[in-house]
Amino acid sequence: MKFHTRKWVKPEDLNPNKTLFGGKLLAWIDEEAALYSIIQLENAHVVTKFMSEINFMASAKEGDIIEIGLDVVKFGTTSLVLNCQVRNKMTHETIITVDKITMVNLDADGNPKPHGKTKIEYVHERLSKKE
Structure with missing residues (x-):
């Protein structure tokens, strides 16, 4: 698993129990999944x-x-399926897992659009193809 983003848990991220609010964590996961998918699918x-x-x-x-x-986890025709793990950076203790997050590639009208991708591509690979 590649860990792409780090977040610092601040007072505004806490629930009444003084621990990280689950809804905040899910929002961070959703944002990270979207950013990752946008980069992978180039859309x-x-x-x-x-x-x-x-x-x-x-x-x-x-x-x-x-x-x-x-x-x-999988490249679909119009989708990308991701697996997620969030862990404590210092202890590596797992905080949450999400087995499958399905992200859908859309056209300008908001309809599912084939993306044509079959494997993970890294930005440096794309840049070297353009040279």
Whole structure:
């Protein structure tokens, strides 16, 4: 799993129990999945269609640094299916897992659009193709 983003848990991210609010964490995951998909599919019009069971395994508290990891599970015709794990950066304790997040590639009218991708591409690979 590649961990792409780090977040610092701040007071405004906490629930009444003084731990990271689950809704805030899910928003961070959704944003990271969208950004990852936009880069992979080379299209700014990508939306979340589905999130499978979410498994909260541990909590994070104020001052913790967490990191969000994503892996591609499958390339569909118009979609990308991701697996997610969030962990504490310092201890590597898993905070949450999401088995499947389905992101859909859209055209300008908001309809599913084939993306033509079959494998993960890294930006440096794309740049070397253009030279």
